[in-house]
Amino acid sequence: ETGVTQTPRHLVMGMTNKKSLKCEQHLGHNAMYWYKQSAKKPLELMFVYSLEERVENNSVPSRFSPECPNSSHLFLHLHTLQPEDSALYLCASSPGQGVRYGYTFGSGTRLTVV
């Protein structure tokens, strides 16, 4: 384990369901990120949190709702998703503001919307 843990690893949900993805890091990092990874597309930045404050929302639909209760935990709340939202959702963390030292990624949650 690299220190960034995501749960669940796999999730199948209907379009009317509500579910949450969880990310946890114990690396002492201050910044956390949600990325979406779809086939044949670049890793798409969704949200950025720095010291528990959202600093970037990259034009993500409101059916995705992030939450960062503390610097170690990040959630992505999902509701009324569409089949095109099926993807691998990756959480990452970094030591602080800026991209110094790069990111540490979690293993991702493979989401399938049916």
Add this chain to the structure above:
Amino acid sequence: GENVEQHPSTLSVQEGDSAVIKCTYSDSASNYFPWYKQELGKRPQLIIDIRSNVGEKKDQRIAVTLNKTAKHFSLHITETQPEDSAVYFCAAGLYGGATNKLIFGTGTLLAVQP
């Protein structure tokens, strides 16, 4: 908007040959260029990075070159081995800046044939 183009999308080489992956970025303010390796079913992991104050960086069989004028950077893998087979992502960001984001390329699937 900011984007990073990556080529080729797939690359097949014989074991022992060299592999080169190229990226172009659009934001001239970018000064940090990491490369991530993602093995099948695993998380992306940082393998090497370069800042804009240098033109080349090496780490054993891996090297990265940067042409800041042309906004190009490349990953070079020499003496490839089967365990080098993975998807490689380039990214561009602002080292030490207030923003906390990396913009990723679309990835290159490298297959090293034994």
